[in-house]
Amino acid sequence: MALTIPGWPDLVGRFEKLRTTPHLRIGMAEVQSVAAMTERISDLDDQFGGRMARPMAASFLVNTIAPYLQADATEHVREAMLSAAADHCYLTGYMAMDERHDALAQRYYMKALELAGHAGDHLTYCTTLRGMSVQAVDLGHGSTALRLADAASAASPQAGPRMRAFLAGQQAHALAQTGDRAGALAMLREAEVAMEQAESKAKAHGSYDPASLSYHVAQVNYELGNRDGAIRALQHSEKVRPAVYRRARVRHGSMLAEWQLEAGRLEEAVQNWHRALDDYPAVQSGRADDRFRSMLAATRPHRRNPHVRDLLERARPMATSRRI
Incomplete structure (x- = not known):
């Protein structure tokens, strides 16, 4: 997995200008419909897996999102649609990875990064880099996973506590897979502190929750040779994970x-x-x-x-x- 990681400044404004069609004009209603469809497909993916949900996402991308990206729109609406399209590409890539179509997943992820950069969407950009790190660590490419996780963290200096936990947990897993015990434990502690801060506030949108953090605790312990600690953490993760x-x-x-x-x-x-x-x-x-x-x-x-x-x-x- 010798990937070149595009930096945020390199992507902003680099997106190839799309031809626009004068016969279609979109507004925020179309943006909201794309976001809602992405959320629905994400729910189906969680419940039934990528093999079931990805064809629906790919069809929606080709038949609905692509024409919207070529439609006439105000600058604000165009940026919002690019952001919604980036999020949808990220999800489609994640589902391809879940199917074990890893090369296809990487192509979707790279397009998501490109769209997010042009939209000025740091959240989706960082989330996508982290998703690429998840894929790499799952395939046993610890060094690549760490580079991707570090790049995601570096691109989000103003992240709130839940996002910091989301990124640091993945960094800890990648560090553990590369054998950096001290670094992994330090990053895991950073994730735990950030999660405590996030949980003390109103619930924020996002799937990184205490069950996800416990999963990372389990993976770090397992990679570092603490099997009993890994089992306890994964049992806790299973206990607190929402049933959906x-x-x-x-x-x-x-x-x-x-x-x-x-x-x-x-x-x-x-x-x-x-x-x-x-x-x-x-x-x-x-x-x-x-x-x-x-x-x-x-x-x-x-x-x-x-x-x-x-x-x-x-x-x-x-x-x-x-x-x-």
């Missing part, structure tokens, strides 16, 4: 089971895999499929155990339907 995040429940519950099995806690692991399988049939996600494959591989040496045998018997038709 079904895909996360499948992925993180399976991850928790893998860690418990590594710790010799076989029966607890099987229980968590069963919980993950409760939701798995409804989730169309390449990353969830990865966790399913990991379950099959991790339990192979324990197939004579009756609990594992029951688990695998339950999983068999799911594996057949997904061709796993």
